[in-house]
Amino acid sequence: MTEGFALQMVEHDNLGEIVYGQLSDALIKGRFAPDARLTIRDLAQSLGTSVTPVRDAILRLIQDEALVQKSAREVRVPVMTLERYLEIRQIRMKLEGLAARETALKAEARDIERLRELVTRNEQAIAAADWPAALELNQTFHFALAEIAGMTVLRGILNRLWLQMGPMIAASYQHGGRAMIDYHHMILLAIEARDADRAERAIVDDIRGASSAIIEQLAALKPTGSAG
Amino acid sequence: MTEGFALQMVEHDNLGEIVYGQLSDALIKGRFAPDARLTIRDLAQSLGTSVTPVRDAILRLIQDEALVQKSAREVRVPVMTLERYLEIRQIRMKLEGLAARETALKAEARDIERLRELVTRNEQAIAAADWPAALELNQTFHFALAEIAGMTVLRGILNRLWLQMGPMIAASYQHGGRAMIDYHHMILLAIEARDADRAERAIVDDIRGASSAIIEQLAALKPTGSAG
DNA sequence: AATTGTTGTTTGATGCATCATGTTTTTCGT
């Protein structure tokens, strides 16, 4: 679990930080249903802390837009709309395209090795139909590009975007099948060849490919107004 | 002051929100020096509240990376590095390029009118050598593109980036002179002509142009290590 | 039975007391 892949900074180990990590993880892993309501006191009880650290963590997640404050005392897991998802997809294509491009230029041997291992492990997870693991490895691969590119700001933005998409991706990813891992191979090849253009094109295709299933699902879920 | 240009949501008027707004504003306006230390109690006293709302606000600003936690009880205004600024610039070029492109496709008459008015007012501010006003109008123009494009996620990212750059931009902007307002004219023309490509190129040039002065300054400030 | 007024409950916001820890200042021995 707590290997070396975590954020560059372990941060201070206050309770709020821990709770934030736990809630982030739960969100990304899709353990909170979209539109689920979170209450501070309930979470505090579940996690065995007082309300303060939970309040801190929720405040931060709201700032991340990983939770939304519907009213003064109502915090909910956001429901992704098709429109919003399409915007995030556009942003990711630009940002991750940039990261892939930089990575192609800057990657060293051990970086490439790391990427290759991620792809391999993802292959294995898919072969074993271990979707949670495949999901996490997919995410790690995308983050790794930003990290290798040395783009910490971009990495942070990506992290937030993923946090926002988490509850929804977790529900839809299996439908993506194994298409995206092929793109990962292509990205890796482009990076090995130091071909920035091709790396960018490959990751854009990857994002497009992985999202098509999700878009279908979102379009099917909310084709009409939200009156209900 | 509190005209209609604010964020789409007025949010709940709790004290923490107000303090967050005040601190954000101070940060963007450059009223905190880079590396200045902020203490909760001092701010609470200055603002006439208890520590809780200030603590909330600072927590959120740290999440925005508009403040950095150097150690367990040390929160400071971040010092922009050249490296970080270059990364933000790259990201902005991609993101704002996307926004300009979308705006060129979607802008209606009143949107264009709004942009034109911003440019005009910026002209006037520059003519009057009112740098704070020019600075704010410049920012508003950039945000307006994201808003007209209807890209709320992008708008949020941009907001955070600006918050991070705030303390530094405020100190350097005057050196940018009036070059960038010319780019704004070009952006406006491209949008009026519905020319997405040209709009994107213009805003990329705008960002590049405005940043060159800042880059020089950053390069001059920290050419060597930070030992000191 | 439907509507409305009352009461009780839930819940986040706020302020504050206390604590742990890190920093500064003071004190004391040499």
Place this chain on the structure above:
DNA sequence: ACGAAAAACATGATGCATCAAACAACAATT
């Protein structure tokens, strides 16, 4: 006077009591 030890101080974290607003449950009146 210099340096080390100790006391004092500063400061964010944590928990908690209280409050106000929203909401739910329930009762009363027509």
